[in-house]
Amino acid sequence: MMAAVSSGGLAAWGAAGSSRALSAQASAGSSVGLAGTGSASSSSALSTPASAAFPAARSAPSPAAFPFSRAAAALAAWQRNANDAARWAHPSWWAPALDVSPATVSASFDALRDALANTDTGAVAACSRALLRAAGVPLPDFDSLRAPSPLVLDALPVDDALRVLRMRALLLRRAEVRRLIDKPSRRRLAEWIGVPLERLGGAPRHGGGAGGASANVPDVARLVTRGHLPSLEELDAERLAYEGYALIARDVALSASDAQEAALFAWPRPCPLLRLALPRDLLPPWPATTARELDTGGTAFLFAQLPELLPEWAWLFG
Structure with a gap:
């Protein structure tokens, strides 16, 4: 070869x-x-659990809609x-x-x-x-690929898919982002996700099952203080994407309806093809057990936003 x-x-x-x-x-x-x-x-x-392990997929419309x-x-x-x-x-x-x-x-x-x-x-x-x-x-x-689960991220252009991973990480950190007043830092984060920061975390105009997630803003300041989470200033684009990937993997595993599905979608491969864009040897799984329940609805909420954040790929997310 x-x-x-x-x-x-x-x-x-x-x-x-x-x-x-x-x-x-x-x-x-x-x-x-x-x-x-x-x-x-x-x-x-x-294929078996792809429509069952992710909340948005379980509530997807009939196949006629896809x-x-x-x-x-x-x-x-x-x-x-x-x-x-x-x-x-x-x-x-x-x-x-x-x-x-x-x-x-x-x-x-x-x-x-x-x-x-x-x-x-x-x-x-x-x-x-x-x-x-x-x-x-x-x-x-x-x-x-018929339902808007994390598996469809493998079909996005890789640069766009990495931006989605960073969006997921910033959703967890949205309280930290709101407190960020340094303009160059805000501009850099916006470039990493491809959309203005103000658009991330707002309720989708078309509605959706995770509409209340925007109101429940997690404050990760305590995790940063305790060393369980790096501060936003310490992250580069690759590490931010990894954090989003790990959060999506955790959310998929937690939403699995049984142990077999949880094992299949276990960290760190909710979207196996996109996984190749990240380092092969990742840091220990995030989040730690001390914050396992933090922002668990963030992935479903993000997927409800993606048709608006990525309008050219809206068809992929239902």
Whole structure:
């Protein structure tokens, strides 16, 4: 697979063994469609609770409100992201996929990215499928994309999906955001989420099952003081996205109707494809047990807002 990307651009990777490790995976699946990304069992396992483990999905309208064309478009968007994963995945996923040391990846990653940026789409798709298999990312079940659960974040453009994760983190911290008066800091946060801060946390105009969440503003100042949560000033865009990801995972697990669903959607993979955009080795799961009940309705509330916050993708969220 590495030779398929670029015979010269990847020369810096050195050892042929590391090349063959992922090449074998790519060649095994390059002749088949993206269905080869996950087994039938992993696909069906993902689909069963997708409409049950998340509150918005459980109360979704009848299938007639989510036509076949909508689910097909969501799956096509997922496939576009999956086919390009080799270009956008976090560097930390490559070391285990190639069976090389993280230091080797770090030293040569720019060469890999340059090669991927300049190769044909077929080779990038083959690399991406191999990376997804190595990372254990399953193909989503068609029906799992019919309801506005966190699984549909895998169908968003990756930059937009990361903005949604940051929105979730800032919803938890909205009291802290309101107290923030430093204009450069507010501008930076707005750039990280792609919308004005004032729009985040308001009640959706179309209503929704989590309308009361905006009134119940959690104050995390005590958690920050005790060292259970970093202050907003300490976070960069990546860490803020991770915090939002962990909160969504917690909310999905808490909303699962039984232990089996909770295990399936356990931290840290509520949206397995998007997970590749974050570092492979994350910090310990947030939130800690001392704050496990804090802002548990925040994810459902955010999803009720997303059609307005991301109007070009409103069809994806119902």
